[in-house]
Amino acid sequence: MRNKFTNVIENKNEIKSKIINLSATLNLPKGTEAFISDVHGGYDRFSHIMRSGAGNISKKVSEVFSGKLMPVNQMKLSCLIYYPSEVLKETKNKITDADELEQWYMDSFNNLIEMLRYVANKYPKSLVQKAIQPDFWDITENLLMIDTNFKDKRLYYQGLLSSIERLNMADDFIIAISHAIQRLAIERIHIVGDIYDRGSHPDLVINYLINHWQNFDIQWGNHDILWMGSMAGSKLCMLNLIRICARYDNLELLNDAYDIDMTSMIKLARHSYRPLPNFDPKVDLTGISEENRITDNCVQQAATIMQFKLEGQAIKRRPEFEMNDRLFLDKLSQDKKSIKIDGKDYPIDNGCFQLVNPGNPYQISHPEQVVLIDLINQFIHSSKLNEHMWFMYDHGSMYLKHNGNLLFHGCVPTDEQGNFVKWKIDGRNYLGKDLSDYFQIILRDAMRHPTTGDCFNSDVLWYLWCGKDSPLFGKDKMTTFERYFIDDEELQKETLNPFYKLCKKEWFADRVKDEFGIGEEGHIIVGHTPDADEENLPIMSKGKIIQVNGGRPKMEHNGGFTLLYDSYGMQLLKLKPFISLSTSLKDLNDVILKRKIVENSIERKVVMDTDRGDKIKQQIADLSAELND
Ligand SMILES: O=P(O)(O)OC[C@H]1O[C@](O)(COP(=O)(O)O)[C@@H](O)[C@@H]1O
Ligand SMILES: [Mn+2]
Incomplete structure (x- = not known):
């Protein structure tokens, strides 16, 4: 006959077997x-x-x-x-x-x-x-x-x-x-980082992770922020994203994967713009139809001009972003065929400024406004986009500490001497790890409360995409205007943050590790910069930093x-x-x-030396306590 005593013994044996199994796992x-x-x-x-x-x-x-x-x-x-x-x-x-x-x-x-x-x-x-x-x-x-x-x-x-x-x-x-x-x-x-960008199927990458892989994590890249920011209502993130989709003949992705209907944008673009060589999609043109080529080309122009207008407004709204050098539309000559930058005139190649009002160059025209409202509402409400962006959020972070290593997409913004750059916002200074933590809080808040207004959160997300002290961008400026319109290599140049040069110095690697609380044996693993090649393997500071x-x-x-x-x-x-x-x-x-x-x-x-090992040790401790109760 079974009694209370036998049940207790069986229960204890069950706990003991669990402890034995977990302890064995620690040694795998x-x-x-x-x-x-x-x-x-x-x-x-x-x-x-x-x-x-x-x-x-x-x-x-x-x-x-x-x-x-x-x-x-x-x-x-x-x-x-x-x-x-x-x-x-x-x-x-x-x-x-x-x-x-x-x-x-x-x-x-x-x-x-x-x-x-x-x-x-x-x-x-x-x-x-x-x-x-x-x-x-x-x-x-x-x-x-x-x-x-x-x-x-x-x-x-x-x-x-x-x-x-x-x-x-x-x-x-x-x-x-x-x-x-x-x-x-x-x-x-x-x-x-950077699951999203120019390739035609970031949506399938996310689906693959949803369906096949249980154990993974994502560190967000600057392109990922464009997509999460668009879902949160940032029109600037959305315009950059649409411009890139058109540039790489990828507009169909928006409709096919995310049910975003681009008709209003395409109509405006085809009505107001004519194809220009500098806006031809950057793909093998023999592989796409003439119709698509023209649409890509004109949509890219329409998105670019709206982007520059809204960027101008954001830069003026946020002097603390220190991005005045990114204001261009007010520097165009009257005939819009040249531009004065730092006192020097440069000819404009293939300009498309017909919707720019010289009296108020950063003003969005009424037809543009109608398109913007239509599109941003679709981005906010697309259920598939919401699903994928929350998936990115839930499995992602600005940086990750895992098994003693530190992972992030871009950099920790630094000056030439290797001091972490202070970003002054809201009356406070953020730098190093705190800066990344701050951006993560803003992203979470923005995604939880999507809004189409010109709000602080949306501006910060756009800054994260292209601002000079963004840990995800890691360059002094994004020269999109110059690269489309001004044939001058010097002006088009984007300079990497000193972080990347300093990565070769061991003392600097140690400084970054200290900042994030990474131990002696840990490594820093980063993505983003595609410069390394076979001869020049991206292992730096005696293996402390790896790209x-x-x-x-x-x-x-x-x-x-x-x-x-x-x-x-x-x-x-x-x-x-x-x-x-x-x-x-x-x-x-x-x-x-x-x-x-x-x-x-x-x-x-062995497993004992890993983060999973720490969790298992905790489980064993909890079970042992139960045993002694
Ligand atoms: O190759 P494209 O389409 O001209 O894009 C170049 C732009 O992409 C960027 O490199 C950002 O993208 P990455 O994060 O992939 O480097 C910008 O710095 C640059 O202006
Ligand atoms: Mn990147």
Whole structure:
């Protein structure tokens, strides 16, 4: 008969088993973290990187199969893991002999199970189970547990595999195992800013994260702020965003992904502007229709002029932003064909100032106002945009401290001597960490209370996009006006904040680490600046600062970098340029061009040494207290 006493014992045993499991987890090797940045809406490339475990899968394949598979076959196995459906289709087309095909299936099963066993090693069973499609868990669990060194077990294993084939589950099983390997190859993914920008599908990047990835975080970039700011009602963020969409032939994204109807804007633009060479979309023009080219061109002009008008108003409203050098429309000559800057006249190339009233150049005309009100209301009310922007907010931050490292997109604004710059606002000075915290509070407040008025929050969000002391922008000015209209390299130049030069100095890295409370062993990981190349790897101050910029889609086929941090240390990977999905499949290309060890741990790091370890230790302490109650 059961009594109260037996229940208490059982309960205590349950608590004890939990403690035992958690304590065992503490000793597992630390999971691999991947750092990627500057996705810029390039979904195919992003998905390519994610499928390859940010470069980690081919590394693991070579760890398991060196000496067993030729490098080219290792590469084939990696590609099968990245793109199982596509490779299966291609293989079935290529191999027509039935026995040969069966052999291919058998080899693939065996190799995939071996790989899964290897990547699953670092995780408790519950996490491995989560990574596998539920209907395949039972079979997979059996296959993972079998030690094929024993003859009986080998037969059992072979029996399982041939039943999978006989029951026509082979393809689905291969796909499920490959996806599980993709997920387990990386424990946590950090996206160090700029998911949004010129690429055509930032929305798919967000959907991918929503649907596939449990463990990730985002550090916002300046482009992300444009999108979150637009949802919060900032017309300036919205105009910059629309201008960039038109510049990269991406206006359809607004309608397709976010239900924003651009008709009013397109009508105004086509009515008031004619195509000009400096506003042609920055894409391969042979790939788009003449109609779209004209629309992109005219919308870009309409958005640019409205942007300069509203910027003028904001700059005058906020003298504390110190942006008077960004006022241009009041400096145009009477015929609008030249401009006087610092006492010198410059000719204007391809001006489009027909809606600029010389008597009041920053005034928005009535038709422009109608378009602005229509659009900003749509941005505020788009339910899909709200969903994605709150997702960005909930999983993101201005900076993150994780496992002893500091992550942010841009910089900590500094002067030439390496002193953090003070930003004076609301009668207070903010600098260093406080400055970033301040911007985060403003962003949260703005998103919680969207408003279309010219309010303080909206102005600050626009400053975060392009202001000289913005930690996300990190340059002295954004020379959009000069780059469209004035053919003068000196005027067009944007100078990086001294932070970037100082990154090479160890004392400066230590200063930033101190400011954010990062310990001796920690690293600073940043995105944003696409300057680094193969020769000039972006590892600075003896590895204390690392840049992981991923290059930009539609501009240059620059592969960019990712960083991996596993139980053995840190490795920077230079990625191969991503041309297209079909090219990657055809060439059976690895993603990695070059590996560079940033740091090797003397002792292998385990879960106990991580933030997750701290949480587990707390859980153990709580359970132990319960036990003693
Ligand atoms: O390549 P484009 O379209 O001319 O854009 C250049 C603009 O983008 C910026 O580089 C900002 O974007 P990033 O954050 O991607 O660097 C500006 O500094 C610059 O004016
Ligand atoms: Mn950026």
